[in-house]
Amino acid sequence: MIPVISLIGRSNVGKSSLFNLLTQSRQSLVDKSEKTTRDRNYGYFTIKNTNFCIIDTAGIENFKNKKNIDLIQKESYQQTKKSIKESNFIIFIVDIYTGITKLDYLILKKLRKKNKKILLLINKIDFLKRKDNIIDFYEFGIKDFCLISILHRIGINKTLKKIIYIWNKIKKKEKIKDVKLNEKKNIICKINICLIGKPNVGKSSIINFVSKKNRMITSNIPGTTRDIIKITVKKKNIEYIFTDTAGIKKKNNTKLEKVSYIKLIQEIKKNNIIIMIIDASTGICSQDLSIIGNLIKKGCSFFILVNKWDLIKKNNKKKIQSIMNFRLKFIKNIKILYVSALYKEGFKNLFSYILIVYKETIQEFNPSYLTNIIKKAILQHPIPLGATGKVIRLKYAHLGGKKPIFIIIHGNNTNYIPQTYKKYLMHFLQKELQIPNTPIRLFFKNGDNPYYNNKKKIN
Structure with a gap:
């Protein structure tokens, strides 16, 4: 022990x-x-x-x-x-x-x-x-x-x-004997999950329910949680490490709030998946959209969990869902789970969602496969010439890195690609690669195919 x-x-x-x-x-x-x-x-x-x-x-x-x-x-x-x-x-x-x-x-x-x-x-x-x-x-x-x-x-x-x-x-x-723990040998993988959101959206209540322990203090007072608290849950040889964090405020007035925010930013980088918690009773506000925007910029794999769903009347649920989908249209096909931590409802698919998003983060993509997707995207929607009239050609794509997923695209005159077309390519890649919950960063590079000379030597 x-x-x-x-x-x-x-x-x-x-x-x-x-x-x-x-x-x-x-x-x-x-x-x-x-x-x-x-x-x-x-x-x-x-x-x-x-x-x-x-x-x-x-x-x-x-x-x-x-x-x-x-x-x-x-x-x-x-x-x-x-x-x-x-x-x-x-x-x-x-x-x-x-x-x-x-x-x-x-x-x-x-x-x-x-x-x-x-x-x-x-x-x-x-x-x-x-x-x-x-x-x-x-x-x-x-x-x-x-x-x-x-x-x-x-x-x-x-x-x-x-x-x-x-x-x-x-x-x-x-008469206690030291026992070596053999549980770690049976663990297939460890998945680090971080819960973030505004103060008082129910992060600690969700952690308490998932862990089946009253580990976190929960109250109606915003800013109850301050420390970074980690809780481990084992299911089917998988270790889920949940991290509860302090609520993200618009302005951090006190020194404690500033330190908590810095620690939160550092913690986000260490996790495989982020679960963004939204309060159903208040709906999606500008602060929620700002947090989601920062997650996309950082290239974090995430999905959304809408808590306090019990406070919404049955007649209004479809209306609230359509409003949320409209406000989140800039992140297409992202997974959204509607739950009530108070009444322990809606958590049936939580761990399956976590596994789906985790599989997105560990995928490997072949350069030829990525190149074919880019060509397919151009066929469906050709690259506009723009005001300069320069002909833009995209020739080759390959994976530059992971966490966040970083795809390098080689071509000619890539510096003239409009921002709207870059967004189109990003969403197209997400759809084709089947990674809707994982943002992609694109880097465009002028020049020839870096693997062209290697191919000649092989032939």
């Missing part, structure tokens, strides 16, 4: 920073402001050939004054309680700069009731001026502790040794 560790503590003591350091990622959002983390964030790291699962949790606040806790705080606390329950042991992080607080004592009291091993990490020792401050932390009565500075990487090696030491103790006591 893989041991599970939860990072527990007050807000802004360094839990997310330690999570990112151990997992060697930037998965958790880090900021000086309090209550940055909200959802459970899972990551993995290795010490001496032993794999560990680590969970970053929300900072615990206001145990006693429950009346003052808002909905998101309550949900965050529930997520933290779940992570403690599924953990083998706890890393309790405190801040030496602010010292021991009443809340630290309350958190420790709650943790001790769970009867699990606790490793105390006293963070921010780089701020320490007097060594006497450390003595105060002996009041906790925790034998296993380390003095660290996550910012300056002080005491990290000692922490790793302590983690191994505590895990070996737990194994002996509970």
Whole structure:
């Protein structure tokens, strides 16, 4: 089994920073402001050939004054309680700069009731001026502790040794054997799927339904999700890795929103498929069209999932569908799925849609096949001469790259091809290659067939 560790503590003591350091990622959002983390964030790291699962949790606040806790705080606390329950042991992080607080004592009291091993990490020792401050932390009565500075990487090696030491103790006591996971051998492929859209369109609700776990905090408050959260679902020897993201706003006013947006853009590049979520109750707005336009520019393979379909009356459903199809006419034949995450309806074809789009991304195209498609497109709709009167000839096409699909077309006077004709060629190629959900980038190059001399040599 893989041991599970939860990072527990007050807000802004360094839990997310330690999570990112151990997992060697930037998965958790880090900021000086309090209550940055909200959802459970899972990551993995290795010490001496032993794999560990680590969970970053929300900072615990206001145990006693429950009346003052808002909905998101309550949900965050529930997520933290779940992570403690599924953990083998706890890393309790405190801040030496602010010292021991009443809340630290309350958190420790709650943790001790769970009867699990606790490793105390006293963070921010780089701020320490007097060594006497450390003595105060002996009041906790925790034998296993380390003095660290996550910012300056002080005491990290000692922490790793302590983690191994505590895990070996737990194994002996509970007679746990290390089991090698053979599941990975049966996995045919891994498909990375990213859910994006405006705030409050139901991305987290969809993730919760697909994973059959209450992993994400859901509320009517826009901007509930902040971190990049990954959840794995295994079906028929295929590993689907779903990524929940923060909602894309028109303007990112705060620093946190700007950082979340930058992380989202970076995450989009890592995924095979993007699922664009649209709110059926509000319809397709200019912001949705802007997001779709950016996906096409980046060459992302995507399809559209219209959520909250239960809010549309039966009499209006066909009308709403026709309006959506009209507004999305610039992306012909793209797959659209109408669902209700609240009532768990319409998800029957979700995984089959994902597989269809994934197959589009891994296809290989022969140069002669691409060239024949271009010739077919010209026969159906000849290239206009334009204002210059130059004769444009397209001679040869071949695949230049994938993710995004990049097709290079060689010919004469290609710099005079009108933009409208380029769009026509792109849509024609998508239709003929049967990849309607995958944008194509075309690059036109003046010159002869680059393979012409090679053919002569062969003959």
